[in-house]
Amino acid sequence: MGSHRLLGIIAAGCVALIVTLSGISGVVAADTPATRIAIVIGPSSHPPGTHEVEAGARVMEHCLNHLEGMPPVRAEVYTEWPGAARLEGTASIVFIGDLFPPVRMPEPERIMADLAAMMDRGCGLVCVHYATGLRAEHVANDGDHPLLRWMGGYFATGCKHHQSVARVVKATITPEAGEHPVLRGWKEFTFDDEPYWNNYFGPDGPAKNVTALASTMLPPEAPTKQTVVWGVDRADGGRGLGIVMPHYYRNWWNEDLRRLVLNGIGWTAKLDIPADGVNSTLPAPAAFNPAAAEAAK
Numbered sequence: 001m002g003s004h005r006l007l008g009i010i011a012a013g014c015v016a017l018i019v020t021l022s023g024i025s026g027v028v029a030a031d032t033p034a035t036r037i038a039i040v041i042g043p044s045s046h047p048p049g050t051h052e053v054e055a056g057a058r059v060m061e062h063c064l065n066h067l068e069g070m071p072p073v074r075a076e077v078y079t080e081w082p083g084a085a086r087l088e089g090t091a092s093i094v095f096i097g098d099l100f101p102p103v104r105m106p107e108p109e110r111i112m113a114d115l116a117a118m119m120d121r122g123c124g125l126v127c128v129h130y131a132t133g134l135r136a137e138h139v140a141n142d143g144d145h146p147l148l149r150w151m152g153g154y155f156a157t158g159c160k161h162h163q164s165v166a167r168v169v170k171a172t173i174t175p176e177a178g179e180h181p182v183l184r185g186w187k188e189f190t191f192d193d194e195p196y197w198n199n200y201f202g203p204d205g206p207a208k209n210v211t212a213l214a215s216t217m218l219p220p221e222a223p224t225k226q227t228v229v230w231g232v233d234r235a236d237g238g239r240g241l242g243i244v245m246p247h248y249y250r251n252w253w254n255e256d257l258r259r260l261v262l263n264g265i266g267w268t269a270k271l272d273i274p275a276d277g278v279n280s281t282l283p284a285p286a287a288f289n290p291a292a293a294e295a296a297k
Contacts, residue, residue: 034074035269036090037064041079042097042131043104048291051130052249053096054079058288059252060094060128063262063280070271070278081105084114091269092124092239095131100147100154103138116146122237124268125150128261132196132242133157133164143200151240152210152232153201162200168247171195171216173228173257182213182231182241182263185277186256194247197226209233214243214260229260231267239268249290253282 039060044053057077064075081102087093093115095101102111119125127147133155139145143161147154156162172190175183197218201210206227214229232240241264251257262278 032071034072035271037073037075037092037094037265037269038082038087038090039075039077039094039096040081040101041077042095042099042101044098046098049249050247051098052290055249055288055290056128056252057096059282060261060265062282063258064265066280068279069274081111084117087118090118090123092126092265093118094126094128094265096128098130099133099135100127100131100138103134112146119150119234119238120236124238124270125240126265126268127151127242129245129247132244134159136160142203148202149234151242152230153199153206153242155196155244156200164196164198164200165219166194166196167219168192168194169218169220171218173214173216175214176212180211180213180231181267181273182260184263184273184275186259186263189254189256191251191254192248193245193251195228196244197228199227199244206230229264231264239270241268250285253285
């Protein structure tokens with residue numbers, strides 16, 4: 001057999017092997033199970049254009065189900081507590097509503113027990129804007145609550161032990177220094193919103209496993225550095241994230257804010273966050289059925 005013919009056979013074999021391996025790789029990629037993320041909507045009585053918890057949940061669902069250049073995610077919105085069985089295998093649970101939704105939904109004790117079991121197995125937890133909030137009747141006299149451990153802190157509204165502040169202002173949101181995955185791809189931005197400040201992180205301040213991720217200087221008349229996004233690496237292996245924005249529905253179309261939120265959700269679900277952050281695109285605001293037309297402006 002001539003050397004040229006032998007080389008041709010070897011080359012053909014190599015090509016066939018590469019094609020075969022590529023096919024196998026493609027099958028594995030196609031069969032990669034989607035990371036499950038649950039988005040739970042709590043009650044809200046805010047006027048159109050503010051909070052818009054159902055439309056905001058649909059925005060997050062849309063973005064997570066259409067991530068660009070990332071492994072598949074299956075996000076699903078629930079308007080009531082779905083129960084532990086339906087949430088089995090969920091990588092992270094996201095709450096949006098007026099106050100931490102479990103304290104306002106039917107059968108709060110059952111929901112908290114379900115959540116405790118999920119947290120014990122390392123499920124992620126994210127609370128968005130007012131969903132970070134607890135009132136005096138929801139916490140112990142000293143402010144203790146499972147949310148302190150699951151999320152690292154909370155917005156204390158109407159509490160005796162601590163007084164957080166809610167006020168619509170023009171605020172500049174600044175990423176903290178560091179290499180945390182939630183910080184990837186977004187830059188400092190200024191907007192009109194209601195980023196709660198003086199949030200509660202326990203009687204001695206944030207625990208060692210709590211990381212400040214974004215801050216702002218508030219109040220305008222006497223500014224001091226305030227943490228408005230934070231993450232916790234829990235002892236159970238799970239991750240929690242609190243983000244006290246957005247108040248206005250229109251601010252979901254702020255690309256830096258949206259990337260910050262999506263980075264945070266992805267991080268709690270233990271996804272690999274790209275170097276430029278989680279990229280997403282959105283249709284017009286009206287596509288997510290806000291409560292009234294003025295919300296979509």
